[in-house]
Amino acid sequence: MSDSKGQKYKSLVIRNVTVVNGRGTPAQGPVDIAIEGDQITGVVGVSPGAASRPGYERPEGDMEIDATGMYALPGLVDMHVHVPFRETQCGPKGPEYAYKLFLAHGVTTIRTCGFGTDEKLIEHRRMGMANKMVAPRIVVMGTTGEITTADEGREAVHRLDKLGTDGIKMIPRSNITAEILAAMGEEGRDLDMTAGIAVHIP
Known part of the structure; x- marks a missing residue:
C-alpha cells in the first residue's frame, strides 16, 4: 500500500477488495472501487468471468490502494x-x-x-x-x-x-x-x- 498520509487525490481506486454491502447478502469480490472526489463512481468485478465480458475495463485513478485480502463496508x-x-x-x-x-x-x-x-x-x-x-x-x-x-x-x-x-x-x-x-x-x-x-x- 502506498504512503499517502496527508494527501488528497481527485480520483482513487481501491483494488481487489471484498465488499460487505450491509444488506445481509454474502460478501462480494474481489472488486475495484472507483472514487471521484467524495463520490463512489463505480464498483467493478475483477474475477476472470467479469474480465471476459465485452468492453470490460478496470478503472484508473490518481491514487491506487491494493486491498487484496481486505474488506470494505459502508460507513x-x-x-x-x-x-x-x-x-x-x-x-x-x-x-x-x-x-x-x-x-x-x-x-x-x-x-x-x-x-x-x-x-x-x-x-x-x-x-x-x-x-x-x-x-x-x-x-x-x-x-x-x-x-x-x-x-x-x-x-x-x-x-x-x-x-x-x-x-x-x-x-x-x-x-x-x-x-x-x-x-x-x-x-x-x-x-x-x-x-x-x-x-x-x-
Whole structure:
C-alpha cells in the first residue's frame, strides 16, 4: 500500500477488495472501487468471468490502494453519542481525538446527544464539512431544557431550529406527556428537522 498520509487525490481506486454491502447478502469480490472526489463512481468485478465480458475495463485513478485480502463496508452510523469536551475525558485534544477514533473504527456519521454543548457541536459540524477538522459527519441533536406544556415544546423546537440543530434530544420526565412529544415531533417535521427526536426511555 502506498504512503499517502496527508494527501488528497481527485480520483482513487481501491483494488481487489471484498465488499460487505450491509444488506445481509454474502460478501462480494474481489472488486475495484472507483472514487471521484467524495463520490463512489463505480464498483467493478475483477474475477476472470467479469474480465471476459465485452468492453470490460478496470478503472484508473490518481491514487491506487491494493486491498487484496481486505474488506470494505459502508460507513457505520453511531446513533447516540456524547462527545467528550473535557481534557480529563479524552486527553488534551478532546473531541478531535474522539472524532479520529470514530473514523479509525469505520464510524463515518455520529448523532450527537450532548448536554449544553449544542453550539460547540454545530461549530464542529461546520468545520468538518469545510474540511477544517478531521471528523465524521456530525448530526446535532439539540437539548431542550425543562418543558411542561405542548406550547413550550413547540417553542423549544423553534429555538433549536434557529440555533441550527438537526434534531431534538429529549429526556422524558414525569411531566412529559405523549401530547407534548407529538407536538414537538410535528413542529420538527414542519421545520424539516430531518434527524427527528432522540428519546431516553425511562
